[in-house]
Amino acid sequence: MSSNAPTLDVAAEDPVGCLVHKLRVRDEVTDAEADILRNAAARVEDVPLGRTLVAAGQKLDQSMLIVSGFVARYKDLSNGQRQITDIHVAGDFTDLHGFLLKRLEHNVGTLAPTRIAFVPHERLTRISEEQPHLLRMLWLSTLIDSAIQRERMLSVGRRSAVARIAHLMCELYTRLSLVNEVDGLSFALPITQIDIADVAGLTSVHVNRMLRELRDRGLVTFRNALVEIHDLAGLEKLADFDRSYLFLESEPR
Amino acid sequence: MSSNAPTLDVAAEDPVGCLVHKLRVRDEVTDAEADILRNAAARVEDVPLGRTLVAAGQKLDQSMLIVSGFVARYKDLSNGQRQITDIHVAGDFTDLHGFLLKRLEHNVGTLAPTRIAFVPHERLTRISEEQPHLLRMLWLSTLIDSAIQRERMLSVGRRSAVARIAHLMCELYTRLSLVNEVDGLSFALPITQIDIADVAGLTSVHVNRMLRELRDRGLVTFRNALVEIHDLAGLEKLADFDRSYLFLESEPR
DNA sequence: CGTTAAATTGAAGATCGTCAACCAAGGTGG
DNA sequence: CCACCTTGGTTGACGATCTTCAATTTAACG
Numbered sequence: 001m002s003s004n005a006p007t008l009d010v011a012a013e014d015p016v017g018c019l020v021h022k023l024r025v026r027d028e029v030t031d032a033e034a035d036i037l038r039n040a041a042a043r044v045e046d047v048p049l050g051r052t053l054v055a056a057g058q059k060l061d062q063s064m065l066i067v068s069g070f071v072a073r074y075k076d077l078s079n080g081q082r083q084i085t086d087i088h089v090a091g092d093f094t095d096l097h098g099f100l101l102k103r104l105e106h107n108v109g110t111l112a113p114t115r116i117a118f119v120p121h122e123r124l125t126r127i128s129e130e131q132p133h134l135l136r137m138l139w140l141s142t143l144i145d146s147a148i149q150r151e152r153m154l155s156v157g158r159r160s161a162v163a164r165i166a167h168l169m170c171e172l173y174t175r176l177s178l179v180n181e182v183d184g185l186s187f188a189l190p191i192t193q194i195d196i197a198d199v200a201g202l203t204s205v206h207v208n209r210m211l212r213e214l215r216d217r218g219l220v221t222f223r224n225a226l227v228e229i230h231d232l233a234g235l236e237k238l239a240d241f242d243r244s245y246l247f248l249e250s251e252p253r
Numbered sequence: 254m255s256s257n258a259p260t261l262d263v264a265a266e267d268p269v270g271c272l273v274h275k276l277r278v279r280d281e282v283t284d285a286e287a288d289i290l291r292n293a294a295a296r297v298e299d300v301p302l303g304r305t306l307v308a309a310g311q312k313l314d315q316s317m318l319i320v321s322g323f324v325a326r327y328k329d330l331s332n333g334q335r336q337i338t339d340i341h342v343a344g345d346f347t348d349l350h351g352f353l354l355k356r357l358e359h360n361v362g363t364l365a366p367t368r369i370a371f372v373p374h375e376r377l378t379r380i381s382e383e384q385p386h387l388l389r390m391l392w393l394s395t396l397i398d399s400a401i402q403r404e405r406m407l408s409v410g411r412r413s414a415v416a417r418i419a420h421l422m423c424e425l426y427t428r429l430s431l432v433n434e435v436d437g438l439s440f441a442l443p444i445t446q447i448d449i450a451d452v453a454g455l456t457s458v459h460v461n462r463m464l465r466e467l468r469d470r471g472l473v474t475f476r477n478a479l480v481e482i483h484d485l486a487g488l489e490k491l492a493d494f495d496r497s498y499l500f501l502e503s504e505p506r
Numbered sequence: 507c508g509t510t511a512a513a514t515t516g517a518a519g520a521t522c523g524t525c526a527a528c529c530a531a532g533g534t535g536g
Numbered sequence: 537c538c539a540c541c542t543t544g545g546t547t548g549a550c551g552a553t554c555t556t557c558a559a560t561t562t563a564a565c566g
Contacts, residue, residue, distance in 0.1 A: 057497070075407045078493050083410040085403040097400075100393045100506050105400050105498040129385045136381055139392045140353045146399045147358050150338040153402065154328045156410045157336040157454030161522070192544060201410030206522055208546060240331050244310070245358040253353050414554070445512065459554055461514060477563095513562070520555070529546075536539090 015044050015067045015117035018091025018179045023137050025178060026144075027253045033134045036127060041065065041117040047110050049190075053094075054108040060098040062120045066090055069114025070191055074198065075106045084198040085149060087111070087172070087191075090179045097142050099124045112190040136253050144247050151245045156201040159240070162210045164200045167239035169220050169227060174243050185229040189222065268297050268320045268370035271344025271432045276390050278431065279397075280506045286387045289380060294318065294370040300363050302443075306347075307361040313351040315373045319343055322367025323444055327451065328359045337451040338402060340364070340425070340444075343432045350395050352377045365443040389506050397500050404498045409454040412493070415463045417453045420492035422473050422480060427496050438482040442475065 020034045044067060047053065053064060053071065064071075071088040073095075085106060088094045098104050099121050128135045148171070155164045176187045193211065197204040214220045219235045221228045229235060273287045297320060300306065306317060306324065317324075324341040326348075338359060341347045351357050352374050381388045401424070408417045429440045446464065450457040467473045472488045474481045482488060 073403075075403060077407065077411055081411040083407040085406050097396045100389055100396055101400070101500060102504045102506070105500070106403060128389055132382045132385075132388075135385075135388065136353055139395070142392070142396060142399070143350045143353055146350065146395070146402065147354070149399065149402050149406065150326075150328060150359060153338050153406055153409060154330065154336040156406060158330055158334040194544075203523055204545085205524080205547090209522095212546085247354060247358070251355045253355070447512075456555055457513085458515090458556080462554095465514085507566100509565085511562105511564085514560080516557105516559085518556085518558105521553090523552070524550085526549090527547085529544100531544085532542090534539105534541080536537105 014038065015041050015115070016065065018067070019065055019093060019141075022091045022178055023141065025248055025250065026140060027137060027250055029134075029137060033131065033137075036131060036134060040119045040123040040127065042120050042123075044115060044117045047114050047116055049110055049112050049114075052107060052109045053116070054098070054104055056105055056107050057103055059103050060095070060101075060121070062118045063096050063098050063124065064094045064108070065117040065119060066092050066094055067115035067117055069116075070111040070189075071108060071114055071116075072111050072195065072198075073104075073106050073108050082198045083201060084195065085152070086145060087199060089172070089175055090181060092145075093119075093138070093141055096124075096138060097145075111192075111195050133253075140253055147245050147247065152199070161200070161202055161206055162213055163239050164202070165196065165207065165210050166214060166219065166235050167241055168196065168199060169214075169222070169229065170232075170236055170239050170241040170243075171246075172227070173229060173232075174246060178248075185232060187227050188225060189227045190225040267291065268294050268368070269318065271320070272318055272346060272394075275344045275431055276394065278501055278503065279393060280390060280503055282387075282390060286384065286390075289384060289387060293372045293376040293380065295373050295376075297368060297370045300367050300369055302363055302365050302367075305360060305362045306369070307351070307357055309358055309360050310356055312356050313348065313354075313374070315371045316349050316351050316377065317347045317361070318370040318372060319345050319347055320368035320370055322369075323364040323442075324361060324367055324369075325364050325448065325451075326357075326359050326361050335451045336454060337448065338405070339398060340452060342425070342428055343434060345398075346372075346391070346394055349377075349391060350398075364445075364448050386506075393506055400498050400500065405452070414453070414455055414459055415466055416492050417455070418449065418460065418463050419467060419472065419488050420494055421449065421452060422467075422475070422482065423485075423489050423492050423494040423496075424499075425480070426482060426485075427499060431501075438485060440480050441478060442480045443478040 016038045020029060020037060023029050066088055068090045071094050072084045073086045074082050074084045076082050095104060095108055155167050159167060173182060173187060176182050181187055193207045194204045197207045211222055219231050269291045273282060273290060276282050319341055321343045324347050325337045326339045327335055327337040329335050348357060348361055408420050412420060425442065426435060426440060429435050434440055446460045447457045450460045464475055472484050
């Protein structure tokens, strides 16, 4: 709406741009297909931080595409403990899986102010009937989400606390690079240490200590919602980071 | 091949039976669609325990459907630590996601002797071009895998060691019920405590102690490849188990 | 019957969590 | 405009859960 935020402005004109861009990293997407996706978005909405977008169990008839911002999918234990299973950024189709699941078994909420495009499920059904290749690309995007989940499971299950956080930073850096949201080796990450704890399966107190260690080791700084990587190679080594799980190559799918 | 194992024999005649059955739990699948799936399986093979079925990075041109047995998908850290991200049982399409990913970022291996049906990717492509509903059902099955992964992430990230193992037992009990592989409150689980440790993100030593605790509390016994549940309600309570994440309702998809 | 992998148990130690206090920042209402 | 309140960040002390190391037993298998 405002015209002084250039990146957002482009996004407002083409809310589906980031998604198309990311699909094109993985395979060719024709302009006709891209247009079909563009027409699938019914409306765009700005949502403030801390809002629940979908509560577990709720029936769905539309899916949400992130235009900009940060969204988490999370599950809670009955004792109140929370685990974030995914963090989504611009160009991610947060609950595309809701199209077939019909309800989600987890919650979806904003970690930061976020702009969202809504895609009615009937339009997805239509794509599935008429656009086999485009449908495969959408399926693919849920499969990549799944691969990211698996890598996170490796983190939470087997990596040390420092390595877990280092890995998260490497991953976000790589994923945000794809949508031009990094500036050199820095990127905006307007989320709390509590959020990071909930992703990493740690407490916020321990996250705080590990962030200090990463800073002391000269690897990364996370302060005032800004991540600054000082030694990418060192960070990747500590994290045992290998970007191949992000499937950044173009292949006929 | 042999004719003295009735369950397996049925499976040999209809290797895709379990899959169709499980899809039908989630939505109607016509007999025509079921036949198409049956024809998609090119050949069936028996694989012994401890075999690597797919190594990370390997190019794929077929996917594997489990007819009977137990298969794990796992990732390794460079220091040798292993995390199993999924355990698959009869009727699971272990690497259906390989159809679109073209290579896997993780390994797939047998935890027990397993019978596998191979489905060439070209037949899946054909289904995707000609059978939109059937394709959505296949997509759905990868989405349910994903939901299981998320629940496991909650376990590994936030549940205590005992609760993690209790939850795994509840899950396997429920999933094996679907394919008639339980006998009352017991089921065969021919895997090691090391495997359980790799699923739960624990060491086998600690798994051993937690299994003893579950036994001492009168909840479950896991011995000689057999799980016997003594108090399902108590086990589910300890595990904070809620089967809704398995999507066991029929819906038009 | 010997060999190997897995299960079991104990003792000691490390990592991470809990509790608690304090600080910093940002927003709200008087 | 500033006290006040809330949320998040930071640090220390202590403790619990889980790991590591190591030894022994059991089971499976040729």
